[in-house]
Amino acid sequence: MKHIIIVILSLAITSLSFAQIDRSKAPVPGPAPEINIADPIVFDLDNGMKVILSTNNKIPKVSFNLVMGSDPRLEGEKAGLSDLMGDLLLSGTKNREKDQLDQEKDFIGASLFASSNSMYLSVLTKHMDKGLDLMTDVMKNANFPKAEFDRIKKQYESDLYAVKTDPNSMMSNAMYKTLFTEEHPYGEVMTEETLNNITREDVVDLYKKQYTPAGSYLVIVGDINEAEAKKVAEERFGDWEGGVPFEKEYNHGIQPKNNRVIFVEKPGAVQSVINIAFPIPMTPGDEDQIKLSVLNKLLGGGGFGTRLMQNLREDKAYTYGAYTQLNVRRQGSFMSASGNFRNEVTDSAIVQFLYEFQRITEAVPTEEELSLNKASMAGSFARRLESPRTIANFALNIHRNNLPKDYYQTYLKKLSNTSETDILEMAQKYITPNNLNIIVVGNKDVLEKLKQFDGDGEIEILDAFGNPSKEKSYLPADISKTEVLEKYLMAITGTSNMKKANKKLCKIKTIEKKAIIVPDQSPMELKMTTLYKAPNNSVTKMEFNGMVLQEEIINEDRGMSKTMSQQGGFETTHMTDDELKAELKTSAAFTEMALIKNIEDVELLGMEEIEDQTYYVLQYTFGKTTTTGYYNKTTGLKDRGTTLRVTDEGPQSISTKYSDYSKYNGYLLPNTTTQIVEAASMTSTLKEVKFNGKIDDKVFEIEESN
Missing domain, CATH: 3.30.830.10 (Metalloenzyme, LuxS/M16 peptidase-like)
Incomplete structure (x- = not known):
């Protein structure tokens, strides 16, 4: 069968080679085919x-x-x-x-x-x-x-x-x-x-x-x-019973009086996420919906031939992709344009977005770009018809949204009949280039450049959940930063004063911890082994099914990390002197022991109320990493922390929660640690902890760099 298919393809290619085709012109689309959708x-x-x-x-x-x-x-x-x-x-x-x-x-x-x-x-x-x-x-x-x-x-x-x-x-x-x-x-x-x-x-x-x-x-x-x-x-x-369905009418989107700039800060971001959105007064099945969807496809609705992609990617090289979306719903519809852009071109990218919104309201599109985009939409619609579930969903939409019975049978005809003039009319009817919501998520360094786009010159700043951002304020702390760290060390050693705590901490020569890590997005289990030997030697190794995925080694003289490569083998990185120095500033059996020695680098921001608990908030920056720790006022234990690490690929944000503290050889350790790295989360569970066991010095040896 495969041989037959190959022969047919070969014959088709051969016959095409003899045809005289003018490739300087786009193919002329044929008449819209009749759609015979069986009535469900x-x-x-x-x-x-x-x-x-x-x-x-x-x-x-x-x-x-x-x-x-x-x-x-x-x-x-x-x-x-x-x-x-x-x-x-x-x-x-x-x-x-x-x-x-x-x-x-x-x-x-x-x-x-x-x-x-x-x-x-x-x-x-x-x-x-x-x-x-x-x-x-x-x-x-x-x-x-x-x-x-x-x-x-x-x-x-x-x-x-x-x-x-x-x-x-x-x-x-x-x-x-x-x-x-x-x-x-x-x-x-x-x-x-x-x-x-x-x-x-x-x-x-x-x-x-x-x-x-x-x-x-x-x-x-x-x-x-x-x-x-x-x-x-x-x-x-048939015997299922229940009350009447809930019905309510809401606003269908709020149109700003002028261009409105909204900013959400993501500290350390090297890229800005830009979204320009505005409500559309439309419900499913509106007589303008098909024509407006063609406008959306032409402007940025997918593919490399759209205006936004040609401008922002192909011409300006500002981004890998810029797209528009037309979202038509029963309770409120909107159109948006979005993309990710380097900080230094954030304002320039917005200029081009606004230019394209303005341009599409001023002149008809070319016949060629309109034809290509309509052909793409027709092909997509035809492929959907291959699924019986699509036909049933068409019927569902007709009944739920009170659409004409022949709405989908006539779709391709309406699509084919959409003209260049229709696109201009749709643009002038629905797009108002001076009444847009310009939303930017990124580093506050771009904030000043955004003021030029706001109609009132006042940028609205929102938090991660879309609420007005409030300058974080802390309650005055009632103890010093040294006392916060000491309170933690006394809590984990189960002692009543620092003299007893230090005596117990000084007895720690080695620690070996084994944990299982389960990413929330995957059923796989990872094994993590952590080794520590006083005063500054440490190894962290991650394995899956016996294979080492990642390993980091630090000793008093050098530091190294290696990661399994997709091509096989390992990619090895040796720490610079500055990176090693930063790592050693937190190197100890417990990080807080090292922080007390470097107390001048630690700042006590104050106290914060979180989920009915009061926390002392400590912050320190070593090298390119800023860490914030939250220490429970009642227990003294560290319940959570955040880390912002600046890398060559951009900032990496890590949020950590510590829970279920249990005793191991008389020391309290969190059994469960939940980490969220950007949008991915994972949970680590301690399985075994050994204090003062024998650890071979060879595991801390670092191979020479080339």
Whole structure:
């Protein structure tokens, strides 16, 4: 078969070589093809559910997509409640614990997903009944176990910690808050405070209100006929009861009076994330939507031929990519343009964004660029038609959004008929180049250059969660920085004064720690071994399945790190004298022992209230690394810390939480350490600790550099 395909391709290439083609002209698109989309079968249940069926017998599988009919709710002081509820839906039911639910699902090879407003099941036709047992059990009987609620909530805490260092999350929060405000569900952003306000009872209450048959849609796709679908719908979903769906109208986006500049600081950033966004007065199925989507594609909606890519990447070389997005929703629509740019060209990039927004409102596009972009959109639409699920979703959109029955049948014709004049009209109708939200996430060094773009000359500064940024203020500390460190050392040694603490600390000659690290985004387990030998020798080694992935060695004279290369072998880096000097300033059995010796480099910022706890906040900078430690006023222990490390690739932010302190040979150590590096998080669990065991000096030897 493969040989046949190759022969056919060879013949096609040969025949093309004899054709006379004028490659100086773009190919002329043919007339829009007729689309014959079979009408799905639609029927209603007595409980208010609408069922949409699209039969396809090519594969022995069937899927059930259940979509709730309620509008989104304002959550206020409990922002994030709906997300939490959605993530907890598959945590167990009155009839099945989570493990049993997972085992039964995996046994039949089913896919089962749930969110706050939908549930989806895909299963082999022969296992349909077993799959529906699971789906309807969750739909009617989810019970949100307390243990799972606590686990997911803790996971959310780590995710929120990561937001503070992830520029894309910061940008998203700022954009939605700016476009829709907190008076709209789209503008609500979960924070540590709102998460803490959410109880299990809140989750259960929302589930009961949200998951109700009235106004809901059940989309069935696959190997099932009309009679079977009606029987399944009636038997499995017909007896489902619930209240009326929630309905509410919100603002559809706030248009600024002038260009408005919003800034979110990411300390040390070498790139700025730029997003220029504005609301669009449009709902799904609007008569202008297809024409505006063509404008979006032409301006920056994907591919290298768009205006933004040609300008900002190909011509100016400011970025690897610049894109636009048209987001049309029932409760509020918007258009945005975005990209990542070096600090030094941040203002220049904004100039070009504004230039392209202005240019598209002043003249019609060329016939060639319009034709190429329409052809790309037509091809994408045609590929989507290959999926039966797409056809069913078309029917769902028609019913939910009150679209004309032939909306999708006439899509390609409307696309083909979109003219150069239509694009100009759409631009002049929806794009106002002097009423844009210009949002920048980056280093404060670019702040002064941004003032020229604000209509009022006053830049709004937001925090990572889209709220007005407040200058961090600390309460006055009631002890000195030395006393903070001493209090910690007394706590971890279990002593009542520094004389006893020092005596116990001086007994430490070696420490060997073994831990397991599990990245939250991956099921893999990493093994980390840490060796210390007084006064300044240390080794940190990371392994996976017996392979060394990374190793760092420091002794009194030299420092080295090596990392496994993707090409095989290791990439080895030797520390400079300055880098080694900085590392040795924190080298000790416990970092705080070294900080006391270098107390002049440590600053006590004051006290801070975090999650009902009071912390002494210490900060120090050695080399290119700034570390901030949070020491619990009550226990004296270090509960959290942040590190900002400047590298050649840019700043690296690390947030750390220490918990579950336990005694090892009379010394307290955190059993669990959670680290968030940019947007990735991992949890380290101590498995073994040895004090004053024998460690061969050879492990601290460093090979000569070339």
